[in-house]
Structure formats: C-alpha cells, structure tokens
Amino acid sequence: MGKKGFVRNNVNQFAVLYRFLDLLIIQVCLLLSAQLYGIPLTMHYYLIGLIACVAFLFSAEMLWLYRSWRAGSMKEILFVASMSHLLMISVVVGWMFISKTSDDFSRVVITLWFSLSWITSCVWRATFRYFLFRIRKNGFNTRSVAIIGANDTARELAKEICNTPEIGYNVLGVYDDRAPERLTIPDGLELQGKINELYDDVNSGKVDMVFISLPMTANRRIEQILRVLGDTPAQVHLVPNFFVYNLLHSRICNVGELQTVSVFDSPMKGAMNFLKRVEDIILASAILAVIAVPMLFIAAAVKLTSRGPVIFKQNRYGMDGKKIKVWKFRTMTVTEDGDEVKQATKNDSRLTPIGGFLRRTSLDELPQFINVLQGTMSVVGPRPHAVAHNEMYRKKVEYYMLRHRIKPGITGWAQVNGWRGETDTIDKMQMRIQYDLEYIKNWSLWLDFKIVIFTFFKGFVGNNAY
Structure with missing residues (x-):
C-alpha cells in the first residue's frame, strides 16, 4: 500500500518518450559528427557519450524539463532544454579538463556534436508541441470537462481553460445543487443540472474529467461526491477555493505522511x-x-x-x-x-x-x-x-x-x-x-x-x- 494521502506532481504523459529521444539524439549526433569529419569512434568517444547522457538526464530532471508543458510557453521550453544542454556541455568539458584527455578528441567533432544535439533537441520539441497544439485546437486529443460548483473559483477555472485551447480541455458545463439565484455561472457556459445528473453523464462516457470547485467549508459534501465519483472512470481534480487568492509559489509538501499545501513560499528551493x-x-x-x-x-x-x-x-x-x-x-x-x-x-x-x-x-x-x-x-x-x-x-x-x-x-x-x-x-x-x-x-x-x-x-x- 502506498503512503496515505500521497499526491503525485503533474508529469508529462510523453516523458518516457522524451527521455528516450533525448538520449538517442545525443548518441546519434555524436556518431554523425564523427562520420562527417571522417574519424573513427574510439573508447574515449563512447565514454564521453555516456557521460553526456547521464549529465543531460541529471540536468533535465533538475530543471523539470520533463514536466507537463501544456500551459508553458514555447520560449520557456526551449530555454530549459537549452540550459540542460549547456549544463551537459559543462560537465563533458569539465571531465575532459580534469582527466587531461582533451587532446584525445577532435575539437571540430566535439563542437559539431554539441551544436547538432542542441539544435535537434530544440527542433523536435518545437515540432511535436506544434503538432499537439494544432490537433487539440481542431478538436482532437481533447478531454471533456465538467465543473462541480458554480462560483468564482469555477469562473476563474473556466476562463483559464478557454484562454488556453491548446491544452485540449472542452468544458461541457457546470453542475450545482443550489438554487439558481445563488449561482455564479461562468460566461459562455450553461448549468447542466444537479450533481446527481453528472454521475450519469460520467458513466455514459460524456464526461472524461471532473473539477470540484466547492469551498473548503463544504468538506463533507466533497467527501460524498468523491465517494460516488470513485466508482466511475472519470479523472477527478480538486480546485480549493483558496486558489483564487494571492498564492505565492504554492506547492504540495509533506510532513511525514501528512500532506500540506504551501500558500506563501519561495521558488528558491534546492x-x-x-x-x-x-x-x-x-x-x-x-x-x-x-x-x-x-x-x-x-x-x-x-x-x-x-x-x-x-x-x-x-x-x-x-x-x-x-x-x-x-x-x-x-x-x-x-x-x-x-x-x-x-x-x-x-x-x-x-x-x-x-x-x-x-x-x-x-x-x-x-x-x-x-x-x-x-x-x-x-x-x-x-x-x-x-x-x-x-x-x-x-x-x-x-x-x-x-x-x-x-x-x-x-x-x-x-x-x-x-x-x-x-x-x-x-x-x-x-x-x-x-x-x-x-x-x-x-x-x-x-x-x-x-x-x-x-x-x-x-x-x-x-x-x-x-
């Protein structure tokens, strides 16, 4: 059994593919560089190829290169990828200096290798991201979303989803049990019905994801909803209403096996x-x-x-x-x-x-x-x-x-x-x-x-x- 209350950070569903391609690019570019310059690959080249792969994976993990970039900008992705390559290059050059083996390598091959691997990594990332955005904007690879709770939090959530169509979320509407005069329906959305009606829509396959935007004071009601949704195939996300306030670099934290949400924190960690x-x-x-x-x-x-x-x-x-x-x-x-x-x-x-x-x-x-x-x-x-x-x-x-x-x-x-x-x-x-x-x-x-x-x-x- 896993830890009680354990929450995983958001990861990219293509992260394994990304890692494999990055390592493949590093190795193929090294081979191609040597072929273009007409020199044979010795054990020294295989060794720095291995060091480069390890250094790049370490740098990429440290910079969160493989996290979900659905809402990230293209410039930021390419910048982080470039920084990962820069750190990799620093490690390789540092190893050559410390081991006093720099004379065993062709400077032309090493420079060409660094340049090709960096350019190729950035180009394929930009191309694949553009492909995903295009198909999502055209209605493919999307997920239908329902929001529980017609309030200010739901309005902010719906606005963010509408402003970023490339993430591939399609909001069907809002579900709430309260009287109509107490509801805050987000612009462009409709009240789909009571929460009990949502369960039928989820089981019929009409809804893929559910966002619960009820206030924290409604913890008993949230528990009831989670118990029922736990028996459905839908992905369920909680959106606590304190997220509409001025949070500062909030993140999930652990105190032993108990999880907390930091409200005011610093990005300068580790x-x-x-x-x-x-x-x-x-x-x-x-x-x-x-x-x-x-x-x-x-x-x-x-x-x-x-x-x-x-x-x-x-x-x-x-x-x-x-x-x-x-x-x-x-x-x-x-x-x-x-x-x-x-x-x-x-x-x-x-x-x-x-x-x-x-x-x-x-x-x-x-x-x-x-x-x-x-x-x-x-x-x-x-x-x-x-x-x-x-x-x-x-x-x-x-x-x-x-x-x-x-x-x-x-x-x-x-x-x-x-x-x-x-x-x-x-x-x-x-x-x-x-x-x-x-x-x-x-x-x-x-x-x-x-x-x-x-x-x-x-x-x-x-x-x-x-």
Whole structure:
C-alpha cells in the first residue's frame, strides 16, 4: 500500500518518450559528427557519450524539463532544454579538463556534436508541441470537462481553460445543487443540472474529467461526491477555493505522511537556488569586469563634487526579511538611515551636483553588483526598500512582505515595466508590489534573462527617478 494521502506532481504523459529521444539524439549526433569529419569512434568517444547522457538526464530532471508543458510557453521550453544542454556541455568539458584527455578528441567533432544535439533537441520539441497544439485546437486529443460548483473559483477555472485551447480541455458545463439565484455561472457556459445528473453523464462516457470547485467549508459534501465519483472512470481534480487568492509559489509538501499545501513560499528551493546563485555570480562578475573603470570615474566625481563618503551603505530588508547593507554611490549631501527616510523628489535640495544624474540613470546602483557577489542580493529581483519605508508600507499594502520570499535585485520586473523611482502614492507602491509578486510567482531563468535584456533598453531611466 502506498503512503496515505500521497499526491503525485503533474508529469508529462510523453516523458518516457522524451527521455528516450533525448538520449538517442545525443548518441546519434555524436556518431554523425564523427562520420562527417571522417574519424573513427574510439573508447574515449563512447565514454564521453555516456557521460553526456547521464549529465543531460541529471540536468533535465533538475530543471523539470520533463514536466507537463501544456500551459508553458514555447520560449520557456526551449530555454530549459537549452540550459540542460549547456549544463551537459559543462560537465563533458569539465571531465575532459580534469582527466587531461582533451587532446584525445577532435575539437571540430566535439563542437559539431554539441551544436547538432542542441539544435535537434530544440527542433523536435518545437515540432511535436506544434503538432499537439494544432490537433487539440481542431478538436482532437481533447478531454471533456465538467465543473462541480458554480462560483468564482469555477469562473476563474473556466476562463483559464478557454484562454488556453491548446491544452485540449472542452468544458461541457457546470453542475450545482443550489438554487439558481445563488449561482455564479461562468460566461459562455450553461448549468447542466444537479450533481446527481453528472454521475450519469460520467458513466455514459460524456464526461472524461471532473473539477470540484466547492469551498473548503463544504468538506463533507466533497467527501460524498468523491465517494460516488470513485466508482466511475472519470479523472477527478480538486480546485480549493483558496486558489483564487494571492498564492505565492504554492506547492504540495509533506510532513511525514501528512500532506500540506504551501500558500506563501519561495521558488528558491534546492537546485533552483543553486542555479540562481550561479546565474548571479556569472552575471555580476562579467558586468563588474566591464564597469570597473567607469565606477572609478564615478567614485572620483562623487568625491570631488561633495563632502562625504563615496559609498553609502543603507540598511534594507533582504530575503526572509533579514537586514542587509546595500551599497550605492552617495547621491545626497545627507546619509539618512533612521526610522524616517524621505524619498528623493524632483529638484530635491539634498541631491549633490551629480546626484540627480546618477539616480536618473541608475548609475548610483552599480556598487550593488558587489552585494550580489557577497550573496545578499541578486542581479534580478524585487528592488530593496529602506527599512523605514518597509515598516510604513507593510501596514498599508496587502501582501507587501511577500516580496521578501526572494533576494532583492538590482533590476526587476517592476522596474522594466516602468514602476521605478519615487512612490509618492499608495497606488504606485501597490503596482510595484503587484509586479514584484508576479515575478516571484512566475520565476524562471528565462524570465531573468528577459528582464536583463529589457533593462538595457528601458530599465536604466524613468520619469519617476529623481
């Protein structure tokens, strides 16, 4: 008997096929590369082929490449597949270096092998995904869906299904026992009848999947429904009504044999935390190598144009609400870091002669790449606020402190969407928090990559940065 209450994570039904094809592609591309260049395969090549397969499977599992991508974007799939190949390449090249066997291999063959396997893996994934989407949009490979409970949760569920026809779900309608005046029927759907009528539709083969969207307070009614549906061939899914609220990276967790649902959690767990840290070290090191000389000129300008330290270290909240010291080039004649910190405003009298320019162009934040190497900040994440501002806004903006479920960043989703600089109204801060939480909910290496690119085009300057 399995664990009581065990819930499996959603997996791709083609995952076994995907794994087999990925390993086959790696081996075939190695053979093809050697054939094209006209060299025989020795035991050394067979060995690195085996190492590559193991490394790719490990990387793919770590990055969840084989999870269900029904609702994922094509760009994200290809990005994760590419990252898996990049990690595989790193392992193979690392092994060649450590074993001192790089001279035993043709650099042309190895380069061609890496390129062919990566391109082939991405092409066949894109082709197969396009094929599945097309047949589902045309009514093939679909599943008929019924929703129990005419409420706001059902409305949100129906909207998501309608907005993503490629997942292949066809909602037949809603079933509910309550009086019509108490129901919230989703747009475009009809009330099919009472819940007892659903049982007949399931047994007749009219319904393949059932989503139960009743509130958690109706646990006895849900238990009764599950007992009856347990004697039918339908797949049954529970959609607790708390999913209509502001969940943050929710996931199934285990406490012994008891399962829980995390409501407010961080995406930085295990391998994801490691990958985020590797990303930060690589980006921060590369950027610091480029900006080191400009930073020296900025430091000299700060020192020559006003009295005081070049670097201003201000207390701010980091991950999990712990205080950190954030480095900035000093842009004001004062170094406020107490219980009350006034935000910079237009034509602020406290600004140094070059302070306004540094703040508008975000050049004052360049020393924060040192914070990234220290591990207190990330290149991408919610911007850290002064402690005084945190204490003020956490009482006025819902879910404000959830932004600390991840390390603060030099740039972020809110900043590239125009929400940077002064927040002189609660509405502005609410919008910034909305984008911060959206970033945490949807975090991925691909999203970080997009934000870094967007920052170069529109993240350095803004109308509200003074």
